[in-house]
Amino acid sequence: SQTIHQWPATLVQPVGSPLSLECTVEGTSNPNLYWYRQAAGRGLQLLFYSVGIGQISSEVPQNLSASRPQDRQFILSSKKLLLSDSGFYLCAWSVIRVGGNTEAFFGQGTRLTVV
Amino acid sequence: ELKVEQNPLFLSMQEGKNYTIYCNYSTTSDRLYWYRQDPGKSLESLFVLLSNGAVKQEGRLMASLDTKARLSTLHITAAVHDLSATYFCAVDGSTDKLIFGTGTRLQVFP
Numbered sequence: 001s002q003t004i005h006q007w008p009a010t011l012v013q014p015v016g017s018p019l020s021l022e023c024t025v026e027g028t029s030n031p032n033l034y035w036y037r038q039a040a041g042r043g044l045q046l047l048f049y050s051v052g053i054g055q056i057s058s059e060v061p062q063n064l065s066a067s068r069p070q071d072r073q074f075i076l077s078s079k080k081l082l083l084s085d086s087g088f089y090l091c092a093w094s095v096i097r098v099g100g101n102t103e104a105f106f107g108q109g110t111r112l113t114v115v
Numbered sequence: 116e117l118k119v120e121q122n123p124l125f126l127s128m129q130e131g132k133n134y135t136i137y138c139n140y141s142t143t144s145d146r147l148y149w150y151r152q153d154p155g156k157s158l159e160s161l162f163v164l165l166s167n168g169a170v171k172q173e174g175r176l177m178a179s180l181d182t183k184a185r186l187s188t189l190h191i192t193a194a195v196h197d198l199s200a201t202y203f204c205a206v207d208g209s210t211d212k213l214i215f216g217t218g219t220r221l222q223v224f225p
Binding site (some may be wrong): 034036042043044046049057059090092094103104105106107108109113 | 148155156196203205212217220
C-alpha cells in the first residue's frame with residue numbers, strides 16, 4: 001500500500017534562518033507531488049507541484065523553493081524565513097490512472113512557526 | 116485561472132438537522148474531490164466524483180457533481196457532533212494542479 005511521510009511535524013524557526021521540509025512517498029511510482037500551505041483558519045494554497053524528477057511548477061512568487069531530487073522525494077526549502085512563512089505545510093501525492101488523476105493523499109503536515 | 120468557491124464558509128447547525136454545502140468552480144473539469152480536516156490535522160479524502168451526475172454516499176454525507184453547472188454539493192443528513200470539521204472541495208485543473216476551495220467550517224451542536 002502507498003504511504004506518505006512528512007517531517008518534522010512541528011518546527012519553530014527564527015526569522016532569517018533556512019528551512020528544509022522533506023516528504024517521501026512509498027508504494028507508488030512517478031507520482032504527482034504537491035506542497036500546500038494553510039494559514040491559521042484558512043484554506044489551502046498550492047505552492048508547488050511536480051509531475052516528475054526535476055520538474056517543478058511554482059504557483060505563487062514567494063520566499064520558498066522546491067526540489068524533487070528523486071522520484072518519490074519532494075523538498076520544500078527557504079534560504080531566509082520570514083514571519084509570513086508561518087503556517088501548516090502539507091505535502092500530497094496523486095497518480096494518473098485511466099480517466100484522470102486519483103485524488104490527492106496528504107501527509108500529516110508540518111506546523112511551522114517563524115519567530 | 117481555475118477558481119473554486121465554497122459556501123457557506125461557516126456553518127453552525129443543530130444535531131439532527133439537514134444542510135448542504137456548495138462548491139462552485141470556474142473552468143471545465145470532470146473530477147472533483149471532497150476532503151475533511153479536523154482541527155490541527157491533515158486532510159482525509161471523503162469522496163471522488165469523476166463524471167457528470169456522479170453521486171457518492173457515506174453514512175450521513177452525500178456528494179454529487181454537476182459538471183455542466185460546475186457545481187458540487189455535499190449534503191449532510193441528520194447531523195451529529197462527530198461531523199464537526201472543516202470540509203474542502205478540490206478540483207483537478209487542466210495541468211495536474213489540484214485547486215482547493217475556501218473550506219466550510221462545520222460545527223454541530225446539541
